[in-house]
Amino acid sequence: MAHEEAKARIPVLPETHSGIPTYLLAKAERAKEAIFQTRTKPTNDRQRLPVIPQGIERDKFFEALDDLRKRLGAEYVEVNDKPLRDGWYMEHPNTHDCMAVLDEEELVASAVVYPGSPAEVQDIVEWANKHLIPIFPISMGRNLGYGGAAPRVRGSVVLDLGRRMNKILDINPDDFTCLVEPGVSFYALYEEIKRRGYDHLWVDTPDLGGGSVIGNTLDRGVGYTPYGDHWACHSGLEVVLPTGELLRTGMGAMPGNNTWQTFPYGFGPYSDGIFSQSNYGIVTKMGMTLMPNPGGYESFVHKMYTFPNEEDLEALIEIIRPLRISNILENVAQLRHVTQTVAVSGRPRTDFYTGDGPIPQDVIRREAAKTPTGDCAWVYYGMSYGPPNIRQHKLALVDAEFRRIPGCRRVDPAVLPEDEYFWSRDRVAAGVPDLHELRWCNWMPNGSHIAFSPVSPIRGADAMRLWELAKRRHDEFGIDLFPAFCVGLREMHLIIEIIFDRDDPKRRKAAMDCMRAMVDDAAALGYGEYRTHLVLMDQVASTYNWNDGALMKFNEKLKDALDPNGILAPGRCGIWPKSYRNRGWEMLKESGERSEGTGIGDVRVE
Template sequence: MTSTDDRPDTAAHTSGDLETALARWREALGPEHVITDDESLADFADPYAPASFGYRAKVVVQPGSVEDVQAVVRIASETGVPIWTSSQGRNYGYGGSAPLDPDTVVVNLRRMNRVLEINEELAYVVVEPGVSFRELYDAVQASGKKLWVDVPDLSWGSVVGNTLEHGNGFTLYYDHAAAECGMEVVLADGSVVRTGTGAMSGSKTWHLSKRGFGPRTDSLFMQSNMGIVTKMGVWVMPQPDAYKDCQIKVRRDSDLEALVEAFRPFLVDGTVGNCPILFPALTALPNGLPRSAVWDKKSSVPRELAEGMMWEAARIGAWNIRFALYGDRQTVERDFERISAAFASIPDAEVTGNTIDPAEAKLDSPALADQKSRVMAGVPDLSMLQVLNWHGTNGGHISFASTVPLKGEDVRNIVELVSTREAEHGIDYTVGIMLYQRFAIHVALMLYNVGNEPQVKEVYELYRDLVVEAAEMGYGEYRAHPAFMDLVAEQFDHNDHSHMAMVEKIKDALDPAGILAPGKQGIWPARLRTAEKQAK
């Protein structure tokens, strides 16, 4: 079995002059923005990894402006000290702020927290990387403009950071990478570039048109280590005339394929325009209950037990889909009737809907009954954190997130692979399957007690096995914790990894000193590439 830590020797990463860099950063940013004390640094560790795993920073610097970022990057380049960027640093389940190498300095952008523009007429906002989803929501509400901000399940994260990691929410603008329009980026040499039509001075369409003249380069700065994004335009959703929170439930596990097949046409043709979530009964169990109240054995919770409990307690089916309909009221009701009729052929299937006045879609509104009704209306929420209590008060997780075709057969394949392999290790199968227009992302929350290091190691080792096993079935991961970035990248192996070879050429051109986030997404600079491969 592969070790939980197969990172290259950290000495190879930190050949730079750290003491000189620290002195210069203190002078450039102010000493209070160069963090080296253990108490403050704890906020930038991976809270879901045991301390012995080493996913924590030893130094954090916090620039407050674009000019500060330029200074940080130039000093890093001149001293040879590698840096790892985080926005809010709340990307928990995927490592948070923690760098791949603990000797890499974290550049955290929380101080850059301005909402620069809210445009109601053209429905977009412009934000800095330190702005969280909750902060953007509050700013839009304070402005009085009738716009909905798309939010993920947890609203404490950065709008920019989540977008750069291909995160998603649940309204019509759920695909955050697709909703991005126009970036400002600081490159490794400290120069500033603007993407799209922002490359033209005085452009009036920077955050309106995604295409400029020539190649579109925005994606180069997503899930990569090519530059540091300091501003971003994001398209948001005008408040609709009507909002209907809908659910589909089937009583039998064997109905999963039929459920997916019946629902897919409404995604492909755009009838359902948001990002629905497909989940089994067991996924709902940890929301408020400790595992000890459900199952006192080391083996995984039986599927039949979870199905019986959740049907009796909350009429949650063996498999369930939550989705939303938006638009004018007549169209919403007509679409709901069409969708309901499509499930008449599945015995005991239930399709229900709750029409909510969009004007009531606000924080603490009684009209929004639960977490999903809130996030599908763009209302921030943190209640899903309670799932971490499943294994006690020191809970954590990593997310195993595979992309599969939106077909019943493929959804069943990934469900059976992950649930069967987890059961072999006594891990409970808690999953949310995000339904995009033509594919799905199977996000398995692999829950554990952070204080139980053997349990965490077992989860990490299973994760490694699953990455390879899923790839053999044609299913790749869309996102990964730093511990697994190299392994995930290795699975994208067409033509002897020709795509990675191309990306490495771009990396070497933009960052010849190799100081920006070495190893992120499996992308290593030339100076470390040979050593990294030898270490593996």
């Protein structure tokens, strides 16, 4: 069966909403082949009974599904009773996490349903309240590294919004805005803009373009142009509340208003924020601003630099901060460790080293020296936009500052081969979605990843503290360290990807133990994560505990008011409804890795 999966044709746009653009098809085929070459995990062929959510009798559950089939149509309700297939990025499951850090049966759906309109989403919500069945909405399920399509409560019914709700409802070339449904990927939006000939519009895209524009934005994901803060660039939401009401936020609350995508605030309290990283509603439409083509962009000529020593990190961040705050550095700059440069070649770790523990740095440096990037500790990627005279002025300032670091080297793109990772960063920073990033997953067999994502000020001392705590914990748990500092206007995200073999329980446990230790270490130093995996949400939420947990108490009040029956994505971002609280559902460091609690209380509200 694994062989059949490997040979299956990759879905292509516009044949399917989740497909790859044709310009990336050859790259996708190579990526898929490499992934399956390193896959040793046996295919799950065992017959499965669907996991029934706690508190629901099995017969009652199937009766409820019959009720749902009558509402939606039988073809749009699928019971999850088949073997679990992990697939890969472009052919991922919507029933579980294809990069599971726990047992793959732990966070798994009972069924998947496919609404085709906001009215059908409302119908599903009404159904869930009637039968008290937890539901878990996904846009496309490609939130890999943070839980994928898996529901937090085992046995939840997953609402796959993307399969049937995938229309680009509007692209306004004068206002530089768009209006999209959950199943619109960055690939699809880019392709449609090009099809319409709107060359003056750019899409800000994350590292991989296959995810939902809505899903990424609601999770406060980032991209790499000056429009990289996706949540800041949204304008207008349409939301189905957990009690079934349909509302529009901002200017959309006024019938016939024509500024929904151009002014986000409207009148009165600004409510959009409660629908990001929450379980307070199901977003069915979202407006987004698009970036103007800056009239030509500079490739990374003069803007890819390498630095020789790990100790250069503190001075580098001090140099980057004033350049970024003053917009001399215009996009989300990246400073990556050289280990990622070696790993992103897509070759397995065993090509370089077969010993235990973290790969020695002398091995990494030796392998880096064989690449066009050369022997170094850190690699900087940036971009300059606008007319040539402005670009050159800014590039000269950057060059002079970076050369204050002894051994700084500017890499000439002319020496870089076509498949060098540099060119993927070049395309992404120019608003062109790509598929290169996950090649480092091939570092391990059955390569999976989970991300540690703390936020700090742009200060050298902060960078060093985070780097040192991560290095200490990775050494302790025998894990190779893959850090990247992504620098925003006044903060920076440290993104550390832990790569693990999902078929090896010891490596999964090491990844989880390392993650939990780093979350606690970072919190003790005053650093909080901006985003996290499903199984870490309770722990991360618990670190935001100022004034005896006032924020979580506020979140719980909102949850109980908006979702009195507790049916919508219970536990997402650590927010549990009243019926689940104090029943062992929270997954914390001391409570082990079992995702389920000991029952659900009866708080039905008619």
